[in-house]
Structures are given as C-alpha cells and as structure tokens.
Amino acid sequence: MTSAAPIPPITGSVALAVSVERAFEVFAGLVNSWWPHQYHIGKADVAEVVLEPRVGGRWYERGVDGSECDWGRVLVWEPPSRLVFTWQINGSWQFDPDPDRASEIEARFTATGPEESLVEVEHRYFERLDGGQSIHGAINGGGGWVQLLDGFAKTVAEQR
Amino acid sequence: MVAYGDSALGLLGDPSRRAIFELLARRPCSVQELADELPISRPAVSQHLKVLRDGGLVVSRAAGTRRIYHLNPEGITALRAWMDGVWSDALTTFQKIAQDPGSTMPSDDAQENP
Numbered sequence: 001m002t003s004a005a006p007i008p009p010i011t012g013s014v015a016l017a018v019s020v021e022r023a024f025e026v027f028a029g030l031v032n033s034w035w036p037h038q039y040h041i042g043k044a045d046v047a048e049v050v051l052e053p054r055v056g057g058r059w060y061e062r063g064v065d066g067s068e069c070d071w072g073r074v075l076v077w078e079p080p081s082r083l084v085f086t087w088q089i090n091g092s093w094q095f096d097p098d099p100d101r102a103s104e105i106e107a108r109f110t111a112t113g114p115e116e117s118l119v120e121v122e123h124r125y126f127e128r129l130d131g132g133q134s135i136h137g138a139i140n141g142g143g144g145w146v147q148l149l150d151g152f153a154k155t156v157a158e159q160r
Numbered sequence: 161m162v163a164y165g166d167s168a169l170g171l172l173g174d175p176s177r178r179a180i181f182e183l184l185a186r187r188p189c190s191v192q193e194l195a196d197e198l199p200i201s202r203p204a205v206s207q208h209l210k211v212l213r214d215g216g217l218v219v220s221r222a223a224g225t226r227r228i229y230h231l232n233p234e235g236i237t238a239l240r241a242w243m244d245g246v247w248s249d250a251l252t253t254f255q256k257i258a259q260d261p262g263s264t265m266p267s268d269d270a271q272e273n274p
Contacts, residue, residue, distance in 0.1 A: 007240060010243055010247055011238065011246050012248065012251045013245050013251075014251050014254060014255045014258075016255060018258050018259055018261055020269070022258060023258055026257055026258040026263060027254060027258070029264060030257060033253075033257050033263065034250060034253040034254040034256075034257045034258075035250055036246065036249045036253060037249055038178075039242075039246045039249070039250075044211075064221050087243070089239065090236075090239075091236045091238075091239055091241070093185050094167075111273075121247060121251065123247060125189060125244060125269065126236050126239070126240050127236070129236055129239070151218060
C-alpha cells in the first residue's frame, strides 16, 4: 500500500492533582467511567466501554442489547507511564481488523509532583485508516484537505 | 486544567449538531427525516446542517425534489472531527473522575467482565 500524506494528530493534555499511578489506573482501568457513552459506533446504546488490561487486549463497546463492537487493540501496556492502543474504525465507520490500517492513541503519564501528574494524549496516523487515501491527491494539489481545515477553523472562530 | 490542541468543539460541541452528525453517520437523511428523529424544528435542523456543511463535515445531493444529506465521503475528515469532540469530552470527564477520591478501581466493584 502506498503511504498517504499525514493527517494532523489530535492532541490533548490534562494536569491532575493525583499521583501518576492513580492517573494511569483511572485512565486504563476505569475507561468505562470517563469515556462519554454518547459516543459510540455500534447501533445500540452503550452499556459498557472495555479496555482489556494487557498487550493484545481488546478495546470495545458493549451495547445495551449485548452486542459488541470492536474499536481496537492494546499495543503497549507500561504502567504507570505509557499506554498505546489502536483505533480501527475507518472512514466508513466500520471496524477494520487489519493492523496496518489502524490509527493509534498514545497516552503518556508523567509525575510532576508526589500528588501531581500530567497526562498527554495523542491520537495519530489517521492517514492509515481506509478512507484516508482519497484525500491524498487533494493534499498534494493544495486543495481539499487544506481548504477543509481552513474552513473548519474559520467556522469555529466565527462561533466564538 | 484541560488543554486541548484542536477545536471541533464549535461544530460538534452543540448537542443537536452532534445528534444530527451521528444520525448521518448511520445513514443519509433528508431534513425532514432528521427533524422527525430529533426534538428540534425543521428550520433548526437546516441551520445546523448549514454549519456542518460549511465546516466540511457534511455534504448533500439532490434526490428528486429533496436534498439528502450525508457525511463527507472523504470519511476520515468527518471521523477525525468527530474524534476531536470525543477526546475533548473524554479528557474533561477523565480529569473529574481521576480527581474524585470516591472513584473505585475495577478490582473493587466495577469489574463486570465475565
């Protein structure tokens, strides 16, 4: 597969007044309590969001009807400092089992004091997802994607 | 404090707009079909669709006398914008939960896996 042009990652960070150990435990172990349940891929409402605590573990939603919808897999499990897992929902809003077509999320946990920590999240490699290739030409031509993002930023700015 | 690197918040931070976006993620719809599914008026749906279209997340096509709206076929654009809103909300909630001394670990009572 030819590699597509990079799509900007989504980044975010959170400063916490808790230890880095607790930050990791809550992020990895209590994902069901902080992941907003209104965001889901499956047709049914979400009963539970699960991140299995090991390399190779599944990350998925379980619907109120018992159906399960995979989101990705755990790639790196290094408590309390680092967690990498994939997001394999593609541009057609379907799970794509091919790991070569996975975007990934890295969460880094840094102690900034005995009871202070910083969590940085980066969701990257959107260009690997199937559906991302169609914009490749547009980027090279200085067209579509750049314009879309510009329009997007402008709309957001106008609403402030 | 939550620092956030990108802002789809203006587009998908609005609950009605996000609801429209998620309905369109499931299937293309006309304005009327969207209004039927949501507790907002048809003009309000049209207004939200205009914002989503201006932002590049939604496109439309003519089907007879109606216009059918669907997510931008350059699907990753829409998906990324959606994820942007997801992460913003998720990290805000994560911060609350992490700093709430009452939140228990899965080993206590939150373990629901068989």
